[in-house]
């Protein structure tokens with residue numbers, strides 16, 4: 015059964031808006047797990063704009079499902095990941111000016127560097143995922159780098175304005191999922207997925223994990239996290255393996 019992994023960054027965004035301690039993403043993660051999340055995701059950004067080091071440490075001590083850490087491939091983040099030992103790291107490109115992660119990681123151009131970066135993490139038993147565009151060249155490179163997982167960037171599909179563009183972008187994601195599996199990789203998807211556009215995936219097998227944050231936190235403002243996570247967990251649980 016595919017897993018729902020909930021990204022709680024935006025709970026921390028709300029907290030940081032006032033610089034206090036509420037709402038706490040650690041408490042939110044606990045509620046997400048009770049409501050059906052099978053993993054908790056946080057992105058520790060270089061500028062610490064939402065998730066803080068304190069959050070990561072507390073999440074490591076309290077998350078009972080799996081803790082997935084999104085991060086840039088920098089020496090600082092490598093050290094933090096080794097100290098924290100999440101179940102998985104997901105390497106993403108990071109730009110200071112962006113509102114959210116904008117594009118996939120350029121794996122093709124950085125294979126040696128990324129292999130070297132991942133080696134100590136693998137030695138410590140931390141699995142690795144690479145967040146990439148649905149691009150065959152990047153998928154093949156991800157296989158060579160030694161990552162166990164890829165996460166296919168669904169942002170272009172989510173942002174497509176016309177039905178034709180949406181169908182075109184979706185086909186790219188579908189092809190990328192199949193190609194990732196052919197390369198022996200486990201495949202996750204994420205970015206911009208919501209309670210509407212997720213249904214296109216009801217026809218696709220081969221996806222391990224749906225990584226969703228913004229849409230769930232937005233819905234939770236009106237319905238509460240338990241309902242918001244539970245509704246998405248039930249949708250994803252109905253999709254094929």
Ligand code: PXP
Nearest residue numbers: 115145204205206225226227228
């Ligand atoms: N996957 C990755 C790699 C991301 O950077 C993000 C956004 O933090 C997500 C998934 C979740 O995207 P969204 O918040 O749009 O659901």
